[in-house]
Amino acid sequence: xxxxxxxxxxxxxxxxxxxxxxWWLQRMxxxxxxxxxxxxxxxxxxxxxxxxxxxxxxxxxxxxSILLILLVVAVGYHSALGVQVxxxxxxxxxxxxxxxxxxxxxxxxxxxxxxxxAVLKIAFGS
Amino acid sequence: MHxxxxxxxxxxxxxxxxxxxxxxxxxxxxxxxxxxxxxxAVWLIALASGGDSFNAVSRIYGADWFKLLLVGWTxxxxxxxxxxxxxxxxxxxxxFDPARIRLTGRIVIVVAVVATVAFAYAxxx
Numbered sequence: 551x552x553x554x555x556x557x558x559x560x561x562x563x564x565x566x567x568x569x570x571x572x573w574w575l576q577r578m579x580x581x582x583x584x585x586x587x588x589x590x591x592x593x594x595x596x597x598x599x600x601x602x603x604x605x606x607x608x609x610x611x612x613x614x615s616i617l618l619i620l621l622v623v624a625v626g627y628h629s630a631l632g633v634q635v636x637x638x639x640x641x642x643x644x645x646x647x648x649x650x651x652x653x654x655x656x657x658x659x660x661x662x663x664x665x666x667x668a669v670l671k672i673a674f675g676s
Numbered sequence: 677m678h679x680x681x682x683x684x685x686x687x688x689x690x691x692x693x694x695x696x697x698x699x700x701x702x703x704x705x706x707x708x709x710x711x712x713x714x715x716x717a718v719w720l721i722a723l724a725s726g727g728d729s730f731n732a733v734s735r736i737y738g739a740d741w742f743k744l745l746l747v748g749w750t751x752x753x754x755x756x757x758x759x760x761x762x763x764x765x766x767x768x769x770x771x772f773d774p775a776r777i778r779l780t781g782r783i784v785i786v787v788a789v790v791a792t793v794a795f796a797y798a799x800x801x
Contacts, residue, residue: 577767580760587757595799600734602727609723622717629710636707665717668724675724 572631579628586621593617606672615673619666626662630655698781702759705752712749747796754795755788 593614598604608614633654641647690696715737722733736742762780765771771780 577764580764584757584761587753591753591795595795597799600738602723602730602734605723605730609720618720622720625713625716629706629713632703632706633710636703661714661717665720668717668720671724672720 572634575627576631579624579631582620582624583628586617586624589617590621609669609672610675612673615669618669622662622665622669626658626665630658633658693778694781695777698759698784702756702763705756705759708749708752709756712752715745715749743800746800747792750795750800751788751792754791755784758784758787758791 593608597608609618634651637647637650637654641650719733719737722729737746762771762784765780771777
């Protein structure tokens with residue numbers, strides 16, 4: 551006998567809700583961030599300087615733009631999932647928890663999209 | 677629930693072990709890296725906004741107090757990355773015996789410190 555409600559059975563949700571997907575996405579973004587993170591460290595190390603012209607020229611290279619966008623999206627996702635777990639662990643009270651989770655999600659989505667847009671603007675800008 | 681002395685989980689009676697410190701450190705560095713990601717986003721947005729905005733942000737990022745933050749984030753980055761590999765190995769079922777778990781913990785700390793010093797020397801100062 552299943553203890554799930556009919557609706558939850560349809561949605562594939564037990565008491566863990568999206569826990570398996572959360573766990574898997576956390577690992578998938580972690581695996582993606584291993585090479586992307588090391589690449590960013592290498593990229594910053596190999597820059598001649600951090601003046602405007604040098605950095606723009608670097609970001610504008612197609613490989614840099616592509617890898618930066620992948621990195622920004624993976625960081626945004628990985629961070630959102632991680633911060634969510636911390637909030638769920640330490641913020642008690644239904645209202646406070648829901649509000650904190652909402653602020654975190656909005657901030658993560660907002661900043662990720664803003665950063666992706668920034669890279670695209672630099673890449674396609676005159 | 678108030679006033680009732682219920683038995684609690686005795687987690688606080690354990691002697692602190694390196695594994696416990698490193699586990700806490702993984703979460704702390706992860707949270708700090710989320711703030712570092714904000715700094716990275718601000719840097720990219722300033723870069724997209726043109727030379728004046730980028731120079732304004734660069735002045736802040738180049739300040740001595742901010743360089744300390746950058747070194748801190750560098751350590752968080754290398755620690756979280758190295759310890760993340762350790763976590764992924766555990767997820768695969770490897771490296772769980774006590775001797776190995778302490779050894780890899782020490783390796784992670786050494787890797788993080790050495791990488792931080794090298795990166796800070798080459799790119800920040």
